[in-house]
Amino acid sequence: MIKVRDLHKSFGDLEVLKGIDAQVNEQEVVCVIGPSGSGKSTFLRCLNLLEEVTSGEVIIDGDVITDSRVDINEIRSQVGMVFQHFNLFPHKTVLENITLGPIKVKGMYEEQAKDVAIPLLEKVGLSDKADAYPDSLSGGQKQRVAIARSLAMNPKVMLFDEPTSALDPELVGDVLQVMKDLAEEGMTMVVVTHEMGFAKEVGDRVLFMDEGIIMEEGNPKQIFDNPQNPRTQSFLSKIL
Amino acid sequence: MIDYLMDSAYVKSLPYLWEGIQLTLYITIVGLFLGFIMGAIAGLGRLSKVSILRWISTVYVEVVRGTPILAQVLFIYYGLTAINIGEITAAIIAITMNAGAYIAEIVRGAVYSIDKGQGEAGRAIGLTERQTMRYIIWPQAFKRMIPPLGNQFIISLKDTSLFSVIAVGEVLYMAKQYYNTTFEIFETLIMVCIFYLIITIPTSIILRRVERKLDV
Numbered sequence A: 001m002i003k004v005r006d007l008h009k010s011f012g013d014l015e016v017l018k019g020i021d022a023q024v025n026e027q028e029v030v031c032v033i034g035p036s037g038s039g040k041s042t043f044l045r046c047l048n049l050l051e052e053v054t055s056g057e058v059i060i061d062g063d064v065i066t067d068s069r070v071d072i073n074e075i076r077s078q079v080g081m082v083f084q085h086f087n088l089f090p091h092k093t094v095l096e097n098i099t100l101g102p103i104k105v106k107g108m109y110e111e112q113a114k115d116v117a118i119p120l121l122e123k124v125g126l127s128d129k130a131d132a133y134p135d136s137l138s139g140g141q142k143q144r145v146a147i148a149r150s151l152a153m154n155p156k157v158m159l160f161d162e163p164t165s166a167l168d169p170e171l172v173g174d175v176l177q178v179m180k181d182l183a184e185e186g187m188t189m190v191v192v193t194h195e196m197g198f199a200k201e202v203g204d205r206v207l208f209m210d211e212g213i214i215m216e217e218g219n220p221k222q223i224f225d226n227p228q229n230p231r232t233q234s235f236l237s238k239i240l
Numbered sequence B: 001m002i003d004y005l006m007d008s009a010y011v012k013s014l015p016y017l018w019e020g021i022q023l024t025l026y027i028t029i030v031g032l033f034l035g036f037i038m039g040a041i042a043g044l045g046r047l048s049k050v051s052i053l054r055w056i057s058t059v060y061v062e063v064v065r066g067t068p069i070l071a072q073v074l075f076i077y078y079g080l081t082a083i084n085i086g087e088i089t090a091a092i093i094a095i096t097m098n099a100g101a102y103i104a105e106i107v108r109g110a111v112y113s114i115d116k117g118q119g120e121a122g123r124a125i126g127l128t129e130r131q132t133m134r135y136i137i138w139p140q141a142f143k144r145m146i147p148p149l150g151n152q153f154i155i156s157l158k159d160t161s162l163f164s165v166i167a168v169g170e171v172l173y174m175a176k177q178y179y180n181t182t183f184e185i186f187e188t189l190i191m192v193c194i195f196y197l198i199i200t201i202p203t204s205i206i207l208r209r210v211e212r213k214l215d216v
Helices: A039-048 A070-077 A094-104 A109-123 A139-151 A168-185 A195-200 A220-225 A230-237 B004-006 B015-047 B051-065 B069-079 B088-113 B116-124 B129-166 B169-182 B185-215
Strands: A002-011 A014-024 A028-032 A053-060 A080-081 A157-161 A190-191 A203-209 A215-217
Touching: A002 A039, A028 A195, A039 A157, A039 A190, A039 B004, A053 A168, A053 A195, A070 A080, A070 A190, A080 A139, A080 B116, A094 B129, A109 A139, A109 B004, A139 A157, A139 A168, A139 B015, A139 B116, A168 A190, A168 A195, A195 A220, A203 A220, A203 A230, A215 A230, B004 B129, B015 B051, B015 B088, B015 B129, B015 B185, B051 B088, B069 B088, B069 B129, B069 B169, B088 B116, B088 B129, B116 B129, B129 B169, B129 B185, B169 B185
Parallel strands: A028 A190, A028 A203, A080 A157, A157 A190
Antiparallel strands: A002 A014, A002 A053, A203 A215
């Protein structure tokens, strides 16, 4: 589904990604862990070109999205993204947040878009909030709306950028549950996270990143129970 | 009592001033409307990725903000002799260009102040840059523009008084014409000031309310 080849990204003189090679298979859940500043968020943002890549290739479902001839808006509409700070549109209701993409990008009629949005709201457990504005929701509710907003575009892949890092601890569970359900339905997911429990339980594969490269990768059991790289060992010993 | 009032210099100046009041409001409103369009274009121009647009917008804003409006209006009316325009047209152009430059900064600041995550979220669902601006950024930014735009309205309203130098029949010009024949200078100018205050004070009050409402 996703192939990344020798991906480099620099901000000015600072090289944040120093050659990433990775692959995400269809229906796979890949969790990216690592210390802050390791480049994991940047890596994720390169997957839908929210960051311009400096060099290297990103291929999604056969399309080389780093090719300048590719219609990036088209690609982005097929790659969902959930942000740490939700980034809901505060001037629109929950329902409008979800239907905006289907209406403006896919050209759906409002009624059609509603038919897409309402089951999604049910799925994330917020059907009673359709007409509420984001400001009236808790962080956990906001993040679930954000997930529904991404799903409304019927994406092939979902990217999660630390989706629970800005939440109060008691609200994390609901969001993780929604993500777990998604994984079980067979959604292809790349999740940058600090929730090691989630990575262990839901992840098919874990990538450990540090200093702009993937230091170690493997199934959760290998990474968490028997890490080989000393960096991974030291990182895990600090957080577990 | 009523006879006395009706006969007073204050009231007697009113019919004469009324013509000027109408023209003052007309120039202000039309000029500000066009100025907003001008300002929106220049403000977004300053944020553009295209360097030539950024450059043109910046030069426009800096030239207008760096020169007095009195010089600008004289330049437009007397300086541009090649194009012979009437004094009211010159006045509207001057207000449009002048307010436009200040509004450009208002627009730029408001758009810039919207959280970057908003644009990213728009782009992430596949909206084009233009759609993101139109449906996500602009509506939020516009709310933040309302208080400073109200402020600009007050400034531009008062600026129209400068157009008396090119014989635009706005309220101050009409007042001068009137007291030159009646010599009731004090009474006439009091009425002119009252007119400005009738517009500006309620505008300020409304703005403060809007500001408080937008805060929550």
